[in-house]
Amino acid sequence: MLKGFWRKMAGRTTSPPGVSWQEILWSWLGSFLGIGAVAVGHYVFFAGTELALILGSFGASAVLIYGAPKSPLAQPRNLLGGHLLGAFCGVTLVKLCPWPWLAAALAVSLAIAAMHLTRTLHPPGGATALIAVLGGPKTGYLFLLLPVLSGTLILLLIALLVNNLIPSRRYPEFWL
Amino acid sequence: MTEAEGREFSLPPGLELTDADILEAMQEIPGYLDITPQDFKEIYLLAYRHAWKRLAREQTAATIMSREVVTVTPATPVVEVVALMGRRGISGVPVVDQERQVLGVISEKDFFRLLGAEQPNFLALLATCLRTKGCLALPIKQKTAGEIMSAPAIVVRPQTSLQEIANLLATRRINRVPVVDEGGRLVGLVSRGDLVRALGPGEPRC
Numbered sequence: 204m205l206k207g208f209w210r211k212m213a214g215r216t217t218s219p220p221g222v223s224w225q226e227i228l229w230s231w232l233g234s235f236l237g238i239g240a241v242a243v244g245h246y247v248f249f250a251g252t253e254l255a256l257i258l259g260s261f262g263a264s265a266v267l268i269y270g271a272p273k274s275p276l277a278q279p280r281n282l283l284g285g286h287l288l289g290a291f292c293g294v295t296l297v298k299l300c301p302w303p304w305l306a307a308a309l310a311v312s313l314a315i316a317a318m319h320l321t322r323t324l325h326p327p328g329g330a331t332a333l334i335a336v337l338g339g340p341k342t343g344y345l346f347l348l349l350p351v352l353s354g355t356l357i358l359l360l361i362a363l364l365v366n367n368l369i370p371s372r373r374y375p376e377f378w379l
Numbered sequence: 380m381t382e383a384e385g386r387e388f389s390l391p392p393g394l395e396l397t398d399a400d401i402l403e404a405m406q407e408i409p410g411y412l413d414i415t416p417q418d419f420k421e422i423y424l425l426a427y428r429h430a431w432k433r434l435a436r437e438q439t440a441a442t443i444m445s446r447e448v449v450t451v452t453p454a455t456p457v458v459e460v461v462a463l464m465g466r467r468g469i470s471g472v473p474v475v476d477q478e479r480q481v482l483g484v485i486s487e488k489d490f491f492r493l494l495g496a497e498q499p500n501f502l503a504l505l506a507t508c509l510r511t512k513g514c515l516a517l518p519i520k521q522k523t524a525g526e527i528m529s530a531p532a533i534v535v536r537p538q539t540s541l542q543e544i545a546n547l548l549a550t551r552r553i554n555r556v557p558v559v560d561e562g563g564r565l566v567g568l569v570s571r572g573d574l575v576r577a578l579g580p581g582e583p584r585c
Contacts, residue, residue, distance in 0.1 A: 275415055324411060376415045 293335020
């Protein structure tokens with residue numbers, strides 16, 4: 204039984220092929236505009252306040268929705284559902300659990316389970332859950348609206364525009 | 380991969396992948412598969428086409444040719460040639476000399492032409508026959524294989540790839556090709572039927 208354990212770690216295939224320079228360009232452009240939009244929005248409307256429009260996990264979402272738009276993990280359902288579930292788990296666990304290390308572990312793991320259950324798996328959602336616990340936004344469930352929902356909607360809008368204006372791309376692959 | 384959307388995707392009938400096939404297959408694998416069913420379908424079809432092309436390139440006449448080949452000699456009377464072809468149900472026969480060197484090929488098409496059919500098919504021949512007084516075959520009744528064969532013969536070597544043979548049959552509009560060794564001696568025959576059995580009806584459209 205243990206022999207398989209080590210053998211499995213050796214891997215069994217190669218990484219997929221790299222992308223063309225054009226794809227790299229489009230990924231760069233989309234993420235620059237998407238994160239740019241959220242960042243500008245944040246600094247114009249919310250700088251110096253307790254509220255935020257931008258979140259660290261948005262960088263991870265940018266990788267997916269601008270860098271790998273064909274991935275099932277990058278679709279709108281996943282983007283919105285994943286972040287919202289992660290935020291909900293994080294905020295809830297901060298309220299319920301007095302030990303930060305436990306709250307952190309539970310927030311991320313429960314967020315992943317919830318994302319799997321709802322078919323909204325989105326890696327940045329796990330990041331949002333962790334940020335909600337560790338980063339300590341003091342706004343409670345308002346966090347789900349600002350920055351999570353509003354920020355991701357801006358990212359999504361830019362993704363819909365940029366990815367479909369590019370001839371070789373289309374987005375999304377599915378809504379539901 | 381929007382550039383792929385304009386093309387027609389198709390596999391040999393029976394191998395058409397439905398979305399349900401793909402989804403059921405994905406469900407058999409535990410764990411999350413980071414690919415959409417549509418992307419998987421596109422990869423499958425493209426990979427299948429690559430595999431088909433590789434097969435056509437790598438497989439050779441030697442792998443699929445018939446080695447027991449019905450032949451006639453240049454001196455064989457036409458009457459005998461036709462009787463032989465009819466008996467064996469074959470539509471073409473190589474003409475070989477004593478050293479088994481391929482001198483030419485006699486096929487159904489040759490007979491259609493010699494008997495004055497407007498098109499190389501039976502009914503066209505019958506039409507000519509119905510319009511003609513006397514026997515259509517009179518001009519060739521007394522001839523020998525050597526006198527009516529198509530020569531020189533189009534031949535291939537045992538190491539010729541299936542891809543080349545397929546192109547040859549298509550561009551020269553022939554249905555079979557003799558396989559010869561370096562001395563021009565007959566070692567086998569590849570027919571259109573042999574190709575279809577090996578590769579299927581044709582290159583998958585993709």
